Amino acid sequence: MASFKIVLPLLFLGLIEAKAIQNQGLTYFDALTIAVTSYNEKTDEKNSFWFTAAEAQPKWDNHSRKPHYLSFTxxxxxxxxxxxxxxxxxxxxxxxxxxxxQGIIKAINEKEADVWVKCAPLASHKVVRAKREVPKIVGKIFKKVLKEAIKMTIDELSKQKEDPDSKANK
Structure with a gap:
């Protein structure tokens, strides 16, 4: 009953939209179709959109009542x-x-689902991916510094082997 008290006001506010789903449960393709249709109904864009790619969902359960997360272009x-x-x-x-x-879709029953979708220009998504390159650059710099430190240590040990008196002096 508590979830009904939360979902009903959200439905009225338009924050969650109920959509019809077929008897075989909510297939992944149906979920994507519902999500894109919902986006097209709410967007201020002049033209409709359709999905070109989606992240694989190998553990998709058509009959689950738990929320499913979607990522697609x-x-x-x-x-x-x-x-x-x-x-x-x-x-x-x-x-x-x-x-x-990105979206969330949750089957309510055999005929309805709640859906939430948010889209952003693809260029901004690429910028987020570019930020992931920073650790790689830092890693490369760290490797160079580490190599140089190892080389200096080896050189110093080699000098100590050649000149055993240098140990005694230190």
């Missing part, structure tokens, strides 16, 4: 959002906008 199509056409039937727009999307 979409591209602008030639269809207008006002045309009420399923974007799968539309051609992708040449040089159309591309976006990276």
């Amino acid at each position: 979409v591209k602008e199509t030639t269809c207008l959002t006002t045309e009420n056409i399923t974007p799968v039937a539309c051609d992708f727009k040449e040089n159309g906008k591309e976006k990276y999307c």
